[in-house]
Amino acid sequence: MRRLLIVAIPYLWLLAFFLVPFVIVLKISLSDTALARPPYFPQLDLYAGWTGVRDFLSGLDLENFAFLATDALYWKAYLSSLRIAAVSTLIALLVGYPIAYAMARANQSWRPTLLMLVILPFWISFLIRVYSWMGILGQEGYLNQLLIGVGIISDPLTILNTNVAVYIGIVYTYLPFMVLPIYASLGRMDESLLEAAEDLGCSRFQAFRLVTLPLSRPGIIAGCFLVFIPAIGEFVIPSLLGGSGTLMIGKVLWEEFFSNRDWPVASAVAIVLLLILIVPIIIFQRNEQRRQEAES
Amino acid sequence: MSEPARFAPWEDPDAKPLIRFRGVTKRFGTFTAIDGIDLDIFESEFFALLGPSGCGKTTLMRILAGFEDPTEGSILLDGNDLAGAPPNKRSTNMMFQSYALFPHLSVFDNIAFGLRRDRLPAGEVRARTEEMMALVKLQDLTDRRPHQISGGQRQRVALARALAKAPRLLLLDEPLGALDKKLRRETQFELMDIQERTGTTFVIVTHDQEEAMTVATRVAVMDHGRIAQVADPTGIYEAPNSTYVADFIGDVNIMKGRATPADGTVSIEWAEGQPALRCATELRLEKGVTAFIAIRPEKVSISSRRPGNSPNAVAGRVLDIAYLGNVSTYHVEIAGGQVIKAQTANTDRVARQEFTWEENVWLYWSETAGIVLER
Numbered sequence: 001m002r003r004l005l006i007v008a009i010p011y012l013w014l015l016a017f018f019l020v021p022f023v024i025v026l027k028i029s030l031s032d033t034a035l036a037r038p039p040y041f042p043q044l045d046l047y048a049g050w051t052g053v054r055d056f057l058s059g060l061d062l063e064n065f066a067f068l069a070t071d072a073l074y075w076k077a078y079l080s081s082l083r084i085a086a087v088s089t090l091i092a093l094l095v096g097y098p099i100a101y102a103m104a105r106a107n108q109s110w111r112p113t114l115l116m117l118v119i120l121p122f123w124i125s126f127l128i129r130v131y132s133w134m135g136i137l138g139q140e141g142y143l144n145q146l147l148i149g150v151g152i153i154s155d156p157l158t159i160l161n162t163n164v165a166v167y168i169g170i171v172y173t174y175l176p177f178m179v180l181p182i183y184a185s186l187g188r189m190d191e192s193l194l195e196a197a198e199d200l201g202c203s204r205f206q207a208f209r210l211v212t213l214p215l216s217r218p219g220i221i222a223g224c225f226l227v228f229i230p231a232i233g234e235f236v237i238p239s240l241l242g243g244s245g246t247l248m249i250g251k252v253l254w255e256e257f258f259s260n261r262d263w264p265v266a267s268a269v270a271i272v273l274l275l276i277l278i279v280p281i282i283i284f285q286r287n288e289q290r291r292q293e294a295e296s
Numbered sequence: 297m298s299e300p301a302r303f304a305p306w307e308d309p310d311a312k313p314l315i316r317f318r319g320v321t322k323r324f325g326t327f328t329a330i331d332g333i334d335l336d337i338f339e340s341e342f343f344a345l346l347g348p349s350g351c352g353k354t355t356l357m358r359i360l361a362g363f364e365d366p367t368e369g370s371i372l373l374d375g376n377d378l379a380g381a382p383p384n385k386r387s388t389n390m391m392f393q394s395y396a397l398f399p400h401l402s403v404f405d406n407i408a409f410g411l412r413r414d415r416l417p418a419g420e421v422r423a424r425t426e427e428m429m430a431l432v433k434l435q436d437l438t439d440r441r442p443h444q445i446s447g448g449q450r451q452r453v454a455l456a457r458a459l460a461k462a463p464r465l466l467l468l469d470e471p472l473g474a475l476d477k478k479l480r481r482e483t484q485f486e487l488m489d490i491q492e493r494t495g496t497t498f499v500i501v502t503h504d505q506e507e508a509m510t511v512a513t514r515v516a517v518m519d520h521g522r523i524a525q526v527a528d529p530t531g532i533y534e535a536p537n538s539t540y541v542a543d544f545i546g547d548v549n550i551m552k553g554r555a556t557p558a559d560g561t562v563s564i565e566w567a568e569g570q571p572a573l574r575c576a577t578e579l580r581l582e583k584g585v586t587a588f589i590a591i592r593p594e595k596v597s598i599s600s601r602r603p604g605n606s607p608n609a610v611a612g613r614v615l616d617i618a619y620l621g622n623v624s625t626y627h628v629e630i631a632g633g634q635v636i637k638a639q640t641a642n643t644d645r646v647a648r649q650e651f652t653w654e655e656n657v658w659l660y661w662s663e664t665a666g667i668v669l670e671r
């Protein structure tokens with residue numbers, strides 16, 4: 001009985017907070033928009049009995065998904081999201097790997113402090129941290145003031161409301177998710193492996209390329225997915241830091257819901273986004289499984 | 297040409313050492329790990345660095361491998377100073393205590409790792425790797441990963457990997473430390489066999505004196521960063537130069553007392569009310585100086601009756617008996633409270649143990665059973 005309960009709790013959780021909302025959104029995505037409250041049609045009328053259910057089911061169709069395919073805005077937004085997420089992931093990797101490497105090679109007594117510093121930003125609300133980047137990156141922001149003050153530039157740079165600001169925002173926000181798994185895989189590595197590599201004729205760089213890098217690969221893959229997956233659907237960062245030219249699917253989704261009040265199309269956008277995310281999530285899960293197997 | 301020449305290049309004044317340590321000192325901060333070591337190691341030797349943990353033996357090996365630089369002094373390999381040569385530019389290879397096998401590479405790729413760094417043609421790499429795998433009897437494990445094989449097999453992979461590049465000098469850091477006792481015994485002989493077949497010079501670091509005695513041509517006993525004695529195993533065991541070495545290698549009784557020299561022997565007054573002990577020695581001691589006699593338990597005989605004309609005989613009471621199967625060690629308490637150990641070989645399966653607890657016995661030994669030491 002107790003075992004059943006222990007198994008049941010995560011499934012109940014999943015049912016209540018993922019499956020039920022998903023079915024609701026799926027149903028909305030198959031409906032038609034309507035000037036009503038809620039703003040879509042059909043509604044399920046259980047009092048009408050079987051005819052009610054039949055009418056309800058016959059009212060559902062894939063019209064909205066067909067619409068997504070006809071309007072170039074949507075697939076451009078999907079592609080642009082994938083591209084921004086991919087580029088951000090790559091930058092986060094290039095920035096995060098050296099940080100993780102330095103942490104793993106640091107003196108044992110320093111490591112908890114360094115780890116703390118990586119986690120520290122989480123103590124401040126995500127929204128406030130993104131807002132503060134507006135103050136840094138704006139025309140009159142701290143960055144431009146600094147660069148002009150030092151004399152590197154004479155006219156302020158336009159960073160805020162461009163894709164560059166979005167990259168900065170995403171990389172900054174998700175960097176800890178890149179650093180931590182890489183740090184974990186590097187920290188576990190036996191340092192005598194590097195000595196063995198050098199002893200067998202490797203230069204320092206070769207030892208890194210042939211031993212350190214392959215051994216940290218599970219950490220790199222984990223980190224990349226932990227940045228890439230949430231970055232695709234990111235909404236706050238592009239809407240606060242990005243400009244009118246920044247096309248991301250999260251923003252499109254928001255506009256469909258709240259500016260257009262077209263819930264069915266917005267739901268269809270969400271369903272497609274979910275389908276796109278499933279592929280990397282499955283790859284990520286398999287990587288995690290392999291990593292755990294390799295460790296045991 | 298009646299018997300094969302004994303391998304003892306260290307006795308030949310003209311022999312050129314492969315490795316020469318000259319005044320090598322290594323300090324970490326204020327701690328002196330290695331304290332002015334002079335040492336020659338010769339081609340094809342199986343040289344053991346033996347000592348308790350913290351005596352500097354591992355540091356000495358890491359200096360040889362190039363992972364540490366000596367603070368003072370120099371090391372010559374084939375007459376060339378090794379100073380400043382990084383590990384990847386030295387013709388030494390090391391077998392690590394943890395084996396340090398690359399977990400992401402197969403057994404084959406682990407062994408081939410060093411060969412590939414030399415940019416040898418693929419065919420040559422394959423041939424040499426297969427030769428090494430045959431040498432350590434691992435042909436069937438080519439594609440396995442290190443975590444898929446047993447501890448003993450990992451040890452072989454580590455050995456094959458270190459030998460693959462045919463180093464001038466192979467360094468082995470506690471190579472058998474992770475194996476259980478039975479496997480360790482077998483592997484010791486394999487190690488000697490492989491050393492002999494490849495003709496490679498081996499330097500082994502170990503804290504296991506039995507292992508050092510079994511495999512090595514010469515043993516250096518280390519103590520606090522210094523070398524206490526270098527000699528072949530027999531020399532270390534039968535002619536230690538200090539009580540430290542005598543005590544570190546095997547079991548020993550040490551009696552301290554005042555010396556009275558006679559012709560070729562020394563008498564030591566070592567306990568109140570006991571006769572002085574006589575021991576043959578070549579040392580010329582002043583009368584009245586403090587000296588030690590070290591006697592191995594297996595050279596002490598035990599008897600229930602007073603021995604006839606033995607130069608050294610003491611009476612005592614059996615305190616403890618350690619039965620080890622092949623031998624029994626009797627701990628015998630002498631009147632003054634000192635305990636002397638005597639060992640007898642159990643040569644017959646059914647013969648009862650002759651002595652029992654609390655029994656009064658006599659211990660006796662010859663003049664040449666023990667050795668006189670000054671410190």
